[in-house]
Ligand code: BES
C-alpha cells in the first residue's frame with residue numbers, strides 16, 4: 001500500500017513518526033535483549049528524521065525501511081561540546097566511551113537527578129544585528145531567585161559563540177573572578193546575584209555568531225537567502241548564553257532584529273510585532289514581543305526576502321481575529337495555499353474538540369529549504385521543512401497533501417500541548433510529543449472522515465518502526481530514565497508509542513472522561529513546565545478514579561504480549577475469555593482490550609465492542625446469555641500497543657482469520673485479519689513449506705473478496721489488497737535475510753496478481769473510466785473518495801506491473817505504466833507510474849520507456865527542489881540489479897548535494913531502505929553508506945549520525961552480513977576527526 005512504500009520512506013526521513021528499519025529478533029529474544037539493554041541504561045534514540053519528506057507512491061516497492069536512529073553509548077563520553085564538537089579520536093571506540101576525564105564532556109543525565117534552578121531568567125530583551133558573514137547578538141536577562149542553592153549556570157556552546165562583553169547590573173564582569181567559562185557553560189557566582197526573593201539583577205551579554213558557516217542547521221543559520229533559527233532541543237545555546245532548559249519559562253519582552261532592507265525585507269519573531277522602521281545605511285528593523293512565558297527552545301527569528309499568502313481566523317468563543325500568514329521563497333508562493341487552509345482547519349478542530357483557542361493576534365509559518373526536522377512549533381512562528389509545507393497538484397502527491405495537513409495540525413496543537421503547558425525536563429518529552437501526535441492523529445482521522453483508514457496507517461507505522469525499536473538494543477520506556485545527548489532522544493517510542501499511551505487513557509476513560517482530564521490538565525498547569533505524572537493525575541482526578549497503575553506504561557520498555565484463550569460453555573451459555581500479559585514490568589500493566597463477539601453460526605455480532613480492563617497478570621472475563629459459540633474480535637482498533645497471540649495453537653486459527661477478514665464489524669480488525677493471513681503465506685513461502693496448508697486458499701479468498709468489495713471505501717479496499725511491508729514482516733523474524741524476504745513477498749504478490757489478473761485489470765480500467773468521467777486534467781480533487789480511488793488504482797497498477805516474467809509481460813506492464821504516466825496530470829498517479837517504470841528492466845522497448853519517463857519527469861520538474869527529491873528517490877528505491885551503481889552515479893549529478901538534508905536523504909537514506917539491495921551480500925551497500933556518512937559528518941553531524949544508524953542494526957542479520965556492517969562501522973569509528981554525534985552512534989553499536 002502506498003503509505004508503506006516510498007511515501008513512508010520519506011515521511012520516515014522527516015518524521016519521528018516515521019519508518020524504522022527491520023527488526024528481526026523473535027519476540028522472546030527481543031524482549032530479553034531489550035530488558036538487558038534497559039538494565040544497562042541503554043537509552044536509545046532516533047532522530048526526528050527529518051530530512052526529506054517526499055511522499056512517493058511506489059506501489060511496486062514495499063520496502064524495508066531502514067530508518068536510521070541513534071543509539072546512546074552506555075557510559076559517559078569524554079567528548080566535549082554538543083553535536084558541533086568535532087574531535088580527533090586517538091582511542092578506540094571502546095576506550096573513548098569509557099573515559100570520564102573531562103569535566104565538561106557530555107555526561108549521562110538521569111531523570112532522578114532533576115533539580116530546580118537556583119536562579120532563573122524571568123524576562124528577556126534581545127537585539128540581532130545581522131551583517132554579512134557575522135551576526136551580533138545582545139541579550140539582556142532579568143535574573144531572579146528561584147529555589148535551592150547554587151551559582152547561576154548559563155549554557156553557551158563554545159564552538160558557536162564568541163563572547164564580546166558581559167556585564168551585571170551595569171558592571172563589567174571579570175573572567176576568573178566574577179564568572180568562568182568551562183566548555184559549554186558560563187558560571188556566575190551566586191554572591192553577585194539577587195539575595196532576596198523579590199530582588200533582580202540584569203545580565204547583559206554580547207556575542208558574535210557566524211550563521212553563514214553554520215551547516216549543522218541548529219541555532220541561527222542561513223538557508224538559501226534567508227536567515228532562520230532552530231532551537232529545540234538545545235539550539236538556543238548556540239545563539240546566546242542562557243539557562244537553556246525547558247523549565248526556565250521567561251517572557252521575551254522585546255526581540256529586535258536589524259538587517260539590510262533590500263536583501264531581508266521580512267523580519268519575523270515570536271508573538272506580536274511591536275514596531276518596525278528604517279535604520280541608516282539601507283537597513284531596517286522590527287521589534288517583536290511575546291507576552292506568554294516560554295522556554296528557550298520555542299524561540300525563533302527569521303529574516304529574508306519572502307513571499308507569502310495570508311488570511312485571518314476569528315476564534316470561538318472569544319472572537320479574537322488572528323492574522324495568519326504562510327511564507328516561503330517568492331517562487332513557491334503558489335504552493336502555500338494548502339498549508340494555510342490546513343491551519344484554519346486545525347484552529348477550528350482544536351476549538352471544537354478540546355475547546356482550545358489560539359492566544360496571539362498573529363500566526364506565522366515559514367517554509368525553509370534546509371531544515372533538519374519536519375517542522376517546529378516556535379510560539380507564533382512555526383518553521384517548516386518545505387517538504388511539509390509546499391504543495392500543488394503537479395508537484396505533491398495525495399500523501400504530501402495529507403502529511404502537510406497533519407504536520408500543520410501537529411505544530412498548531414503544540415500551542416497548548418507543548419507551549420502553554422510544556423515539559424519540566426527533556427525526559428518528559430512524550431508529555432508534549434506523545435499527546436500532540438495523538439491529537440494530530442485524531443485530527444487527520446476526522447479530516448479524512450475515516451478513523452479506520454487512519455488507524456491502519458498509524459498502526460502499520462508503529463509496528464514497522466516502534467516495535468522494532470522496542471525489540472532492539474535501543475529499547476527504552478516512553479519516559480526514559482537517562483540520556484546522554486538530547487538530539488538522540490526524539491524516538492519512535494517517545495512519539496508513536498507515547499501517542500498510544502495517550503490513546504489508552506481515552507479508551508479507558510471514554511470521550512467525555514478524557515476531555516475532563518484535558519480540561520483539568522490545562523486548568524492546573526497553564527503557563528507551567530510539568531511532568532507526565534501531572535498529566536496522569538489530571539486524568540485520574542478529573543474522573544474521580546485511581547489510575548496510578550497506568551503509570552507503569554511510562555516506565556516499562558518493550559512491547560508487551562497479551563495471550564488469550566477462550567471456551568464456550570453450552571449449558572450456562574457463557575463464554576469465558578482468559579487473558580494473560582507479559583511485559584518488562586514486574587507488576588502488571590493496566591491494558592485496555594477492546595473486544596467484540598461474533599456468533600460462529602450466523603456471523604452476526606452478538607456482543608458489541610466492550611473495553612476489558614486487563615489489570616492482573618491473568619484474568620478471565622465472562623460473557624453470558626450467548627445462544628451459541630462465538631468468535632472473539634480482539635484488540636479492536638488496536639486498543640493497546642501490544643502483541644496479541646492465541647495461547648494455544650489452534651487448528652482453526654486461519655479459518656477464524658478468514659471469517660473475521662470477511663465478517664468483523666470493526667474495520668481495523670477486518671484489515672488486521674487479512675494481514676495475518678498474508679503474513680502466514682509469505683512466511684510459508686519463505687520457508688518453502690506451503691504445499692500442505694490451506695493458507696493459500698484463505699488468502700486467495702480474502703484477496704478476491706477485497707477485490708470485489710462494493711461501496712466507495714476505496715482506501716480500505718486498497719489497504720486490504722496490500723501485503724504487509726517487509727519491515728513489518730521482518731519484525732516477526734529472528735534473523736532477517738532481506739533478499740530472501742523480498743523475494744518471498746514478491747512471489748506471493750505475483751501469484752496473486754497472476755491468479756486475479758483479469759479482475760485486477762478490469763477494476764483498474766473501471767477506475768480509470770470513473771476517474772476520467774468525474775473530472776480530469778488539472779482538476780485534482782482531494783476528497784476522501786478521490787484520494788481512495790487513486791490509492792486503489794495505484795495498488796492495482798502495482799500488481800499489474802509485478803507480472804514481468806516474459807518479454808511480453810514486461811512489455812505490457814511497461815506500456816500500461818507509461819500510459820498512466822503520460823495521461824496523468826497529478827503527481828500521485830504520475831509518481832506511482834514512474835515508480836513502477838523505474839523498476840523495469842530487460843528488452844530495449846522496456847528500458848527506453850523507463851528512461852524516457854525518468855527524463856521527462858526530470859525535465860518537467862524544471863528545477864523544483866521537491867520534485868527533484870522525488871526523482872532521486874524513485875531511482876534509489878528501484879528494484880534493479882545495478883541500483884547501487886545508479887545511485888553512485890546520481891551522487892555525481894549536478895543537482896545532488898550533501899548539504900541539503902532533504903536531497904541527501906532522498907538518495908542516500910532512501911537507498912538504505914531498498915533493503916534487498918542495500919543488504920546485497922557483497923557488502924557494497926554498507927561501504928557506500930559508510931563513505932557518504934563520513935563525508936556528511938564534516939557538514940552536518942545530526943544528518944551524518946542519522947545516516948550512520950543505517951548500519952547499527954548489524955545484529956539482526958546473518959553473521960556474514962553482520963561482519964560486513966561492523967567493518968563499515970569500525971571505519972567510521974576510526975575516522976579522525978569525527979563528530980561527537982556520529983561517534984556516539986557508531987561506537988555504541990560496536991560495544992558488546
Ligand atoms: N518539536 C518537534 C520538532 C523537533 C523534533 C525539534 C526533534 C527538535 C528535535 C515538532 O513538533 C515535531 O514533532 N516535528 C516532527 C513532525 C511531527 C508531525 C511529528 C518532525 O519534525 O519530525
Ligand code: ZN
Pocket residue numbers: 410414432433436
Ligand atoms: Zn511535535
